[in-house]
Amino acid sequence: MLDIKFIRENKELIQAGAQKKRMEFDVEKLLSVDTIRRELVTSVEGRKADQNKVSQQITVETDAEKRNALIEEMRTLKDSIKADEERLAEVMKEWQLQMVSVPNIPDMSVPEGESDADNVEVKKWGDAQTFPFEAKSHIDIMEELDLADFKKGTDVSGFRGYFLKNGAAELSLAIWMYARDFWTKKGFSFMIVPSLVRRETLFGTGYLPQGEEDLYKTQDGDFLAGTAEVATMAYFADTEIPKNELPKKVLAFSPCFRREAGSHGKDVKGLIRVHEFFKMEQVVLCEASHEESVKLHEEINRNTEEFIESLGIPYHTVVNCGGDLGLGQVKKYDIELWVPGEQKYREISSASYFHDFQARRLNIKYRDEENKSRFVHSLNCTAIPTPRILVSLIENYQQEDGTIRLPEILRPYMANKEVIGK
């Protein structure tokens, strides 16, 4: 959500932003609804003021005759107010629908482009290693070492289902605990948050009204969130955060559920794209300053890069083009890890900032230096998702004998084991 006054004064910017994001949005349509809205509000409120004045003349002491006269006088006024109020309600509904569809303006530095194919590499780390033997896919490696069961996965859970077993299950726990240590050392507070969330939380974070088909829904009308960001942001909804607690940095853990509605044919095997997974997410709230947002955006993205570097997995970072940005995002980086089995980079992390887009919808405020109430800025970035991280971890660390060497940093979390074998 953006400020309607800002939209009014910057309609060209808004329209250009929507164009850059390849989103259909007509700012003139919103503004014409807004004009009608304001005219109606002014006229209705003027008559309400009259009505209130007359009402105040009627008190307990008013005699019956005068009372009846005044009530009669107001009857036509009331009817006219009512008619316009009904019209206003309809206009407001349309106005709100338009307002939640206004795309946030992408940053100047966001490249033009249609889709993820147009994202621009901004950093590359590590060399895609060549193996002196024939490299296998994580699926083969894991099945041979009895680390996963995809057959049972689909039998039990359905399409894209999986079981993690033995060393892979332990490795998942190890990564979680290492991530928890890594980020708490950087000043993040650790939270385990719900995945089962109410509709409003998804509106607040910008996943609704668009994108409903990607979410699992319960018979009570609640949803299973696709990221811990949803509950974490909603945790702060309708609150005022003391300024000295900003920036607020949270490492949030939760199960995540995604229907992957638009990607039926893609990545149907293995652990790349699954319906149910776990994720550690960085969520940050800060003062309403573009510079602060940019600084923290770089910082949280760098955190994940460092984490990946400590695991020794080759990656590159891309800046997402306009067409690959969500409704509320101002700018986004994706970190993609090298997957030897596919000979390409696959997304592992996504870092976005929103300015006050989410905070407006969720009503998250603080008081600035002048004691003025303002909306915070919000940002988030994947810390680490499991099991997807296992794909590149296992494939990059596979050995000729079919076993998996463990990155040293993880060994303390794996009872000092060095290798995952049979």
Add this chain to the structure above:
RNA sequence: GGAGGAGUGGCAGAGUGGUCGAAUGCGUCUGUCUUGAAAACAGAAGGCCCUUUACGGGGCCCGUGAGUUCGAAUCUCACCUCCUCCGCCA
């Protein structure tokens, strides 16, 4: 799942149809006093929206949304949340 009770400002808490954006207490801020602080005394203080160059004017907000009424924190309905008891489950 069944029965009952409750939701008021930063907090506690009064208010059951008009004089209530809301008593009172605590807390907060500003003065006076003081070398300074405390105490005491005096005073101030919410959000959203429309309008105005500005000063200002106006509307809405007592969990949320509808309704009754000339007039609603107060009455009616629905929903949400919390509490108590019973049932069920871990």
